């Protein structure tokens with residue numbers, strides 16, 4: 001059983017606003033599915049982007065936030081992480097254009113309105129791509145995305161494990177366009 005860790009955990013001189021123990025399962029999803037690009041919606045300090053970038057050397061990491069006021073220097077000056085100052089709820093094109101590239105992508109929704117993010121972006125995913133979100137059960141739940149994450153198009157990824165461990169992230173893989 002794992003605590004919520006609302007302030008996340010320290011990673012070098014930045015912070016990751018996730019449950020620390022859940023990161024190993026997120027890494028497994030990236031590794032086992034041979035993800036080539038991670039797109040994070042909601043950067044904050046940038047710790048999540050930095051951690052996945054550090055752990056997967058050939059992974060492209062694009063992270064989006066409407067503000068850079070919290071962004072840590074290690075992320076701001078990273079040559080590998082692409083930080084984008086974009087309001088992703090009002091300007092979807094930058095993310096949709098990345099999803100069009102022929103790279104197997106994990107899109108992680110972690111900003112102000114996860115339900116709207118699924119609404120805007122789930123359709124843009126390619127077969128094999130994965131969509132995930134944080135704050136499952138508090139800010140977003142199955143009924144909110146029942147019309148978007150349908151059984152004919154998506155399969156859950158490791159939901160039993162995330163449920164058992166009381167981790168707040170959830171992931172689905174797209175199977176058909």
Ligand SMILES: C[S@@+](CC[C@H](N)C(=O)[O-])C[C@H]1O[C@@H](n2cnc3c(N)ncnc32)[C@H](O)[C@@H]1O
Nearest residue numbers: 016017042044048065066087088089110111112
């Ligand atoms: C919980 S934090 C993200 C934490 C980060 N993913 C991590 O794991 O460390 C949420 C971030 O979403 C950003 N945000 C909120 N609404 C947004 C929007 N419409 N477009 C882009 N970013 C937004 C906030 O500025 C905030 O930095």
